[in-house]
Amino acid sequence: MFNQCWLKLLQQQRSIAVIRAPQLELGRQMARAVAAGGMGLIEITWNSDRAPELIALLRSELPGCTIGSGTLLNLEQMQQAIASGAQFLFTPHVDPTLIRAAVDAGVPIIPGALSPTEIVTAHQAGASCVKVFPIQAVGGSRYIRSLQGPLGHIPLIPTGGVTLENAREFLLAGAIAVGLAGDLFPQKLIAAKNWEALEQQARNLIQQLATNPIN
Incomplete structure (x- = not known):
């Protein structure tokens, strides 16, 4: 059931803001900015400053958003993320032990994979x-499109090179949602603490993905 709810949420939101914060307060302001811009899915990477504290803080301050954790490398980190209130979990790799533990805890887990073999292995292990x-x-949106024939039944979230300009291409190619990090949070804007500009970045992304609705 939690998987169905998660997939429905992805289909509604279509984008995830990925925050890697060198300071907790910066991460807090980054999250508040994109939330104000309309983004409802926010991932805090585990290598952010005081990630558990930041996740708990955002769960309290942004009740309308779904806050998750990413860059989880082992079971201890994942358990700590769940304890801090993470509502979804990203890993950069496929680890059946982590997938099973997340499924048992009732929290959606999204492992990182690249090859068709890794993607199928993750899905068969129970990945959301x-x-x-x-x-x-590996070719951007063309790679996502090429996977649709044999693996179209597996929901895919591309990250690592998704930008404000190409995000829509990935959805048109068959991705259920996209994750954006650096392009959504330019260092220049963060250094200037220009939260209004970050809010506008998020709003622009939402508008782009809402144009001519994607199935």
Whole structure:
């Protein structure tokens, strides 16, 4: 049941803001900015400053958003992320032990995979959907499209090279959603603490993905 709810949420939102914050307060402001811009799915990478504290804080401050954790490398980190309130989990790799533990905990898990073998292995192990990473290194949206024939039944979320300009191409190619990190959060804007501009970045992305609705 939680998988069905998660997939429905992805189909509604279509994009995930991926925050890797060197300071907790920066991460907090980055999250608040994209939330104000209309984004409802926010991932805090585990290598962010005080990630568990930041996740718990955002769960409290942004009740309308779904807050998850990413870059989880082992079971201990994943358990800590769940304990801090993470509502979805991203890993950069396929680990059946982590997938089973997340399924048992009732939290959607999205492992990172690249080859068709890795993608199928993750899905068969119980992954809610699969992160295809790093997507730009293997042809971008063309790679997602080429996977649709044999693997169209597996929900895919490309990351690693998704930009404001090409995000829609990935959805048209068959991805259920996209994850954006650096292109959504330019270092220049963060250094200037220009939260209004970050909010506008998010709003522009939402508008782009809402134009001519994608099936």
